[in-house]
Amino acid sequence: MRQNASMPLQELGYIAFQEGDYPLADRLLQEALVLCHETDYRRGSASALNILGRMALATGNERMSRSYLLNALATAVEIQAWPLVLDTLLNIAMARANEGEGQWSRGVRFVVVAHLASEKQTRVRAQDLLSRFKEAQVDKGVSVAADLVQPGTLQQITESVLKESAN
Numbered sequence: 001m002r003q004n005a006s007m008p009l010q011e012l013g014y015i016a017f018q019e020g021d022y023p024l025a026d027r028l029l030q031e032a033l034v035l036c037h038e039t040d041y042r043r044g045s046a047s048a049l050n051i052l053g054r055m056a057l058a059t060g061n062e063r064m065s066r067s068y069l070l071n072a073l074a075t076a077v078e079i080q081a082w083p084l085v086l087d088t089l090l091n092i093a094m095a096r097a098n099e100g101e102g103q104w105s106r107g108v109r110f111v112v113v114a115h116l117a118s119e120k121q122t123r124v125r126a127q128d129l130l131s132r133f134k135e136a137q138v139d140k141g142v143s144v145a146a147d148l149v150q151p152g153t154l155q156q157i158t159e160s161v162l163k164e165s166a167n
Contacts, residue, residue, distance in 0.1 A: 005035055006033075006035040006036050006039070006041060006044045006048070007044070009028050009031050009032035009035065010029065010032045010044065010047060010051070012028050013025045013026075013028035013029035013032060014029075014051055017029075017051060017054070017055050017058075022055060022059055025051075025055055026052070026055065029048050029051055029052050029055075030048075032044065033048040033049065033052070042075050042078070042079050043079060043084070046071075046073075046076040046079070046081060046084055047072070049068045049069070049071050049072035049075070050068070050069065050072040050076075050087060050088045050091060052064075052068040053065045053066075053067075053068030053072060053091055054091045054094075057069075057091065057095050057098070062095060062098070065091075065095055066165075069091050069095065070165045072084070072088045073085065073089065073092065073158065073162065074162055076088055077158050082115075082117035083117050083122065085154070085158060086111075086112050086115055086117060086118045086119075086122055086154070087112075087122045089111075089112060089154075089157060089158070089161070090108070090109065090112050090125060090126050090129075092108075092161060093105040093106075093108040093109055093112075093129075094129065104151055106130065107151040108157060109126045109129055109130050110130070111151060111154060111157065112126040113126045113127055113130065115154060
């Protein structure tokens with residue numbers, strides 16, 4: 001039953017994040033994460049870590065973002081929560097784009113958009129990011145079709161990201 005108690009906290013934390021109230025979002029999500037760990041609710045833990053990673057990215061804390069997102073990805077892959085894997089990969093792609101890996105990030109966004117397990121919200125966010133990338137490239141006079149990095153299948157991408165993080 002305590003496992004269920006984490007869901008409202010996560011939902012409220014996500015709303016606070018969306019509204020830009022990062023301290024409240026952090027407190028609610030950390031509390032949800034504790035409940036998830038106590039009840040061994042791994043899907044909930046991965047979800048809370050994913051949101052925390054996205055929030056850390058939004059606030060410019062790349063180191064914390066990477067840590068949260070990699071832990072979320074590892075857990076989501078272990079429990080085969082593919083929609084969550086895809087959402088977490090999209091957040092990692094956003095972080096990598098900020099670090100100068102725009103082409104790899106763009107390839108991952110294409111995988112997220114095309115994958116059948118992508119939830120509508122994740123797919124729409126990936127499409128929006130692709131549109132913004134395309135507009136930015138056109139503004140720079142760069143061919144959008146040029147040099148698209150094909151990151152591989154979902155399994156190849158997750159294995160690659162997790163292997164890199166282990167090194």
